[in-house]
Amino acid sequence: MGGQARGDEMSEISARVFANTSSWMVRGIYLACAVFVFLFIASVFLVLDYSVYQANSFGISTERKLVQQQFQHQIDEVVKYQAELSFRDETVKEARGSSFSDSFVQRRIHDWLWSDFGFSWIVFSETGHQTKLAVNNGVAVAPDKADGLLFWIDDLVYEANQSYWAALKPEKDGFRLRMMDSDREQLSAPLPYIHAADMRMVDGRMSIVVVQAVVPKSLFIPKGSEQPIIMITVKPISEKMLASMSQRLAIEDLHVVADEENKNRPDAYTPVGKGFTDGPFLVAWTPNAPGPFIWQSAMPKVAILSLLAALSMGFIAWRFGAVVRALQKSEATNRFLAKHDALTGLANRIAFEESLTAMMEEHPEGPIAVLAVDLDKFKAVNDQHGHAAGDAVLKAVAARFSDRVGDAGLVARLGGDEFMVLIPNANETTIMALAAGLVIDAQVPIVFNEMLLQVGGSAGAALFPRDGHNIRNFVHAADMALYAAKNSGRNRAVLYEGDAIMRPSTAAA
Numbered sequence: 001m002g003g004q005a006r007g008d009e010m011s012e013i014s015a016r017v018f019a020n021t022s023s024w025m026v027r028g029i030y031l032a033c034a035v036f037v038f039l040f041i042a043s044v045f046l047v048l049d050y051s052v053y054q055a056n057s058f059g060i061s062t063e064r065k066l067v068q069q070q071f072q073h074q075i076d077e078v079v080k081y082q083a084e085l086s087f088r089d090e091t092v093k094e095a096r097g098s099s100f101s102d103s104f105v106q107r108r109i110h111d112w113l114w115s116d117f118g119f120s121w122i123v124f125s126e127t128g129h130q131t132k133l134a135v136n137n138g139v140a141v142a143p144d145k146a147d148g149l150l151f152w153i154d155d156l157v158y159e160a161n162q163s164y165w166a167a168l169k170p171e172k173d174g175f176r177l178r179m180m181d182s183d184r185e186q187l188s189a190p191l192p193y194i195h196a197a198d199m200r201m202v203d204g205r206m207s208i209v210v211v212q213a214v215v216p217k218s219l220f221i222p223k224g225s226e227q228p229i230i231m232i233t234v235k236p237i238s239e240k241m242l243a244s245m246s247q248r249l250a251i252e253d254l255h256v257v258a259d260e261e262n263k264n265r266p267d268a269y270t271p272v273g274k275g276f277t278d279g280p281f282l283v284a285w286t287p288n289a290p291g292p293f294i295w296q297s298a299m300p301k302v303a304i305l306s307l308l309a310a311l312s313m314g315f316i317a318w319r320f321g322a323v324v325r326a327l328q329k330s331e332a333t334n335r336f337l338a339k340h341d342a343l344t345g346l347a348n349r350i351a352f353e354e355s356l357t358a359m360m361e362e363h364p365e366g367p368i369a370v371l372a373v374d375l376d377k378f379k380a381v382n383d384q385h386g387h388a389a390g391d392a393v394l395k396a397v398a399a400r401f402s403d404r405v406g407d408a409g410l411v412a413r414l415g416g417d418e419f420m421v422l423i424p425n426a427n428e429t430t431i432m433a434l435a436a437g438l439v440i441d442a443q444v445p446i447v448f449n450e451m452l453l454q455v456g457g458s459a460g461a462a463l464f465p466r467d468g469h470n471i472r473n474f475v476h477a478a479d480m481a482l483y484a485a486k487n488s489g490r491n492r493a494v495l496y497e498g499d500a501i502m503r504p505s506t507a508a509a
Helices: 002-086 091-095 103-115 145-152 154-168 239-249 301-339 349-362 377-387 387-408 428-443 471-487
Strands: 122-127 130-136 140-141 168-171 175-176 195-202 205-213 220-222 229-237 252-256 268-271 281-286 368-376 410-415 418-424 445-449 451-453 454-462 491-496 502-506
Touching: 002 195, 002 205, 002 229, 002 239, 002 281, 002 301, 091 229, 091 301, 103 122, 103 130, 130 145, 130 377, 140 145, 145 154, 145 195, 145 229, 145 368, 154 168, 154 195, 154 205, 154 229, 175 252, 220 252, 239 252, 252 349, 349 368, 349 410, 349 418, 349 471, 368 387, 368 428, 377 387, 377 451, 387 418, 387 428, 387 445, 387 451, 418 428, 428 454, 428 471, 428 491, 454 471, 471 491
Parallel strands: 454 491
Antiparallel strands: 122 130, 122 229, 130 140, 168 175, 175 220, 195 205, 205 229, 252 281, 268 281, 368 418, 368 454, 410 418, 445 451, 491 502
């Protein structure tokens, strides 16, 4: 609409002038603060870069030790599980016999070591050369099937044999294995240290191999039975084990380095295993960012001062910008509230009169239509349900009126339940159809606190210049038509035509 558009244009020009006047101050203070911070950051950049490098090196070094310890812990766990079977009288009896019983193989090896704990190989051999029993993936196989395994772990067999003989202590009628010294500060069981363990590639998978002599629970070896039966177990390193270790160490993507990856060493890696035959193996992971160590390295005081300077300057710039933005927002809010109703957001009386004046000046021959709309029974809603319910009704009706009128005109709230609608280039048919629609909009129930609030609406219409040549007479004509609509039964629209108000239009929801 012409008048309102011109008023909005003037407000926009005023706002733009205010924004341009203050924006140079904001940019100036931001620039000054940025230059100050930049000088501090530039002076400490090399120091911080060195600190980051040192922190990264320290973090990877720490993680490397933790990974190595975790793999050693896995080896120790396999040793303990094997000891459950190798330090057992039943196992000694089976191993010293002519053959292993099917019951022992099923219960102790298939159902326990393989089914429950995933040991891929369990082998019993006399001094590591003549195989008595070989079980692969829970199934007993021909003894010669284990020859390849024994060949690749010959060093572990030798080490286990040496440890066994070194631990024997002569006694009457036999020998006794020396126990490890107990320590009240530790929870590990004091078992004889007669095993050998390492990481080896078995059946194409990196695995933990443990070799240990089979001995009775009493650790007493009768004379003539001191020649050991060696037990070999193989526990493959699975993806699930690697994932579990990653979780415990709070690192990501712990994996065995493949041959192609080995050509370009990753950032974080460590060897595992002794590497006597086909190792050592490399495992890699994604290193954690060592952020906290950056500020604890070579130049902490300079870094702290730089941070304080940045925070101080940033706070000053932010506060200054916030003040300017608050002023701009306040000025925009005040401009809006000066010409709009605070409750509904519609134009107020000032905006309505300015728009009507401008429109009458631009279109002195018309046609211009004004609708005066009042809500029926609105006071009853306020009295019965309170002002909050009344406010809900006003906001809902205002939204409906705005949706119906759209860009075709201006909807204003003059106060209370009084609304005015200004439509340019409108004829009688169009304005009465719109008025009837507004009456229907007012009648549609409104939901509030799980209740339906019911009001109505009456409308009076007048046309310029037919019904008045100035604002006062023109608006008065619309009010007179509104009173006629109320007096003739409400919930209808009436078009003003001189002293005889006629052409009523009724509407029902």
